[in-house]
Amino acid sequence: MPGNDLVNERNAWFIHDRFGLFIHWGIYASAARHEWVKNRERLTDAQYQRYFDHFDPDLYDPREWAKVAKNAGMRYAVITTKHHDGFCLWDSRLTDYKAPNTPARRDLLRPFVEAFRAEGFRIGFYHSLIDWHHPEFPVDGLHPQRDDLAFREQEKHRDIRKYAEYLHGQVRELLTEFGKIDILWLDFSYSQRDWGWSKGKGKDDWQSEKLIAMVRELQPHILINNRAEVDGDFVTPEQVQPRGWVEVNGRRVVWEACQTLNGSWGYDRDNLNWKSPDLLLRMLIDSVSKGGNLLLNVGPTARGEFDPRARGILDSIGQWMHAHGRAIYGCTQSDFPAPPDCRYTQGGDRLYLHLFAWPFRQVFLPGLKGKVAYAQFLHDASEVAVADDEDDAVVLTVPIQPPDVAVPVIELFLT
Numbered sequence: 001m002p003g004n005d006l007v008n009e010r011n012a013w014f015i016h017d018r019f020g021l022f023i024h025w026g027i028y029a030s031a032a033r034h035e036w037v038k039n040r041e042r043l044t045d046a047q048y049q050r051y052f053d054h055f056d057p058d059l060y061d062p063r064e065w066a067k068v069a070k071n072a073g074m075r076y077a078v079i080t081t082k083h084h085d086g087f088c089l090w091d092s093r094l095t096d097y098k099a100p101n102t103p104a105r106r107d108l109l110r111p112f113v114e115a116f117r118a119e120g121f122r123i124g125f126y127h128s129l130i131d132w133h134h135p136e137f138p139v140d141g142l143h144p145q146r147d148d149l150a151f152r153e154q155e156k157h158r159d160i161r162k163y164a165e166y167l168h169g170q171v172r173e174l175l176t177e178f179g180k181i182d183i184l185w186l187d188f189s190y191s192q193r194d195w196g197w198s199k200g201k202g203k204d205d206w207q208s209e210k211l212i213a214m215v216r217e218l219q220p221h222i223l224i225n226n227r228a229e230v231d232g233d234f235v236t237p238e239q240v241q242p243r244g245w246v247e248v249n250g251r252r253v254v255w256e257a258c259q260t261l262n263g264s265w266g267y268d269r270d271n272l273n274w275k276s277p278d279l280l281l282r283m284l285i286d287s288v289s290k291g292g293n294l295l296l297n298v299g300p301t302a303r304g305e306f307d308p309r310a311r312g313i314l315d316s317i318g319q320w321m322h323a324h325g326r327a328i329y330g331c332t333q334s335d336f337p338a339p340p341d342c343r344y345t346q347g348g349d350r351l352y353l354h355l356f357a358w359p360f361r362q363v364f365l366p367g368l369k370g371k372v373a374y375a376q377f378l379h380d381a382s383e384v385a386v387a388d389d390e391d392d393a394v395v396l397t398v399p400i401q402p403p404d405v406a407v408p409v410i411e412l413f414l415t
């Protein structure tokens with residue numbers, strides 16, 4: 001199969017499982033207008049403090065989240081331990097800026113890890129390299145106080161080495177106090193940015209090589225993404241559908257697209273750019289058909305729940321996954337060229353034809369003459385007539401009415 005050379009002992013589960021849940025959760029959920037609100041609205045620490053003071057997720061039940069995610073067919077979950085605002089979900093010894101000091105009064109990460117593990121999920125930690133709260137994080141062009149000249153002047157002394165020590169210390173906590181962690185998702189580097197009065201930050205600032213060496217020592221099996229400016233285990237196209245198998249320097253790589261439900265990662269109440277379940281399913285299928293994964297995000301509310309719109313979408317995806325998971329898990333790109341309006345995914349000798357648009361009666365599959373032993377709809381295992389065509393194609397005959405599933409799939413048993 002294409003991409004077989006990319007599979008190794010550490011990443012085999014990841015490539016197999018294909019579909020994960022991303023969680024962006026922190027005090028920005030209270031603002032409810034994007035996780036970058038502090039940056040976008042240039043809020044000072046004092047102004048942002050109100051979200052810390054009022055964060056009380058009394059309905060938080062990660063067992064419920066895990067059930068919803070499992071039902072949606074997701075197999076791993078990556079949660080924000082800290083986002084760019086610097087707020088920490090766990091009871092870090094290195095800061096007071098953490099969930100136990102909000103009205104939540106507890107570590108919110110640990111119950112998540114336990115609940116998701118109990119449902120069989122692999123666990124990933126998203127951890128922000130950027131920190132707009134830490135007093136030693138040098139002010140730069142992305143910082144909320146970037147336009148405040150007096151503040152910039154007053155904070156000139158900030159020492160990134162002190163911040164890096166904090167960063168490394170926190171990653172050490174995360175990788176020693178929560179058991180086996182399967183993914184470390186660091187975010188993000190921007191060393192190419194230059195505002196004149198300040199430069200972006202990257203691997204020299206984070207001391208990424210040292211950081212990654214520590215991570216690999218603490219959790220040798222862990223998978224690390226590519227956002228610390230050192231080679232990682234997978235790359236992370238964000239809010240885009242790649243046009244083909246993602247390549248780096250002309251070589252195919254392991255990749256995972258991360259996508260939002262409505263364009264925002266953190267809970268964003270008034271943002272109405274919700275993608276339909278059908279679209280999200282097509283994005284999942286499209287990713288797998290190009291050899292990649294999908295990490296689909298939910299931004300829970302400040303009460304600690306999935307918004308009903310998010311919940312509804314995951315339920316619909318789950319309905320499809322219930323019958324079609326076989327065309328996702330363990331599948332990858334096929335060498336056969338898919339016909340128009342279709343995608344192929346393939347797992348061993350099973351080729352899955354995903355029909356994004358419903359054809360009139362016949363579907364021609366080039367290159368498959370003599371290669372299909374049997375064909376059936378996947379949702380109900382009902383036979384689909386298959387015949388050889390004159391050229392190198394086979395032809396499938398389908399009913400006028402599409403089956404009542406979000407994306408119909410025909411399973412082809414290859415000879």
Ligand code: GLC
Nearest residue numbers: 024035036187188238258265
């Ligand atoms: C970005 C954003 C961010 C989000 C992330 C997810 O780099 O800064 O808010 O967490 O991507 O991929």
